[in-house]
Amino acid sequence: MNEGASRARHVAIIMDGNGRWAKRHHVPRAMGHRRGVEAVRKLVRSVESMGLECLTLYAFSSENWKRPDEEVSDLMNLMRKFIKSDLPEFMANDVRLKIIGDWQGLAPDIVEMLEDALEQTAKGRHTLAVALNYGSQQEIARAASKAAGKGEITVESITAELDTAALPPLDLLIRTSGEVRLSNFLLWQCAYAEMLFVDTLWPDFEPEHLQTALDDFATRERRYGGR
Ligand code: FPP
Secondary structure (H helix, E strand, O other), X not given: OOOOOOOOOEEEEEOOOHHHHXXXXXXXXXXXXXXXXXXXXXXXXXXXXXXXXXXXXXXXXXXXXHOOHHHHHHHHHHHHHHHHHHHHHHHHOOEEEEEEOOHHHOOHHHHHHHHHHHHHOOOOOEEEEEEEXXXXXXXXXXXXXXXXXXXXXXXXXXHOOOOOOOOOOOOEEEEOOOOOOOOOOOOOHHXXXXXXXXXXXXXXXXXXXXXXXXXXXXXXXXXXXXX
């Protein structure tokens, strides 16, 4: 009997492989990111039917600023379009938007759009957490500093100050495109998360892939260091 197995509440995804997808299809890199947004859209639509409480997506890391200006600008424009076009759908589908990372450091018009989207979706039951200008080491340092300002530094006091404090504990981390590393994403939250690395490039990642991952998760026995 697999007593440790259970349904996943919170899944996070490192969406990798947009560039390789574009190369493989002989189209500009920007097209790979555009198809990546399509994959996000399809996935968000299926979150409710999969019974997930929270889906967290790594959309832009604090290290992604090192990419060429044109690519950064493409990604920011995709973000603008995504928020504008998908906000009504989030609201219709009971999706609550949450942003993690140092997102106040983004362009002022994006910050304004995000603030508006956060307010409008605040009552949604399913959370879509988007990591923007996010770095996990930076998040932990910020949290530790806040915890120290309030008293003793403990695992609990740091956890309570993380950007993810209001989200369910992370159950499963997925990375696409065959790379096996965390790239400064949810390092603290991954302490007891299950991990799945799949070869599929992000634009080809379909809701069926997530369903398969959730079915696989349900068979895993989680012991949290016990036996
Ligand atoms: C990694 O592919 C992907 C990113 C750096 C950005 C992910 C962003 C999106 C899917 C679009 C924006 C998301 C939202 C929520 C609107 P890569 O470019 O590193 O691919 P490569 O490793 O094959 O070059």
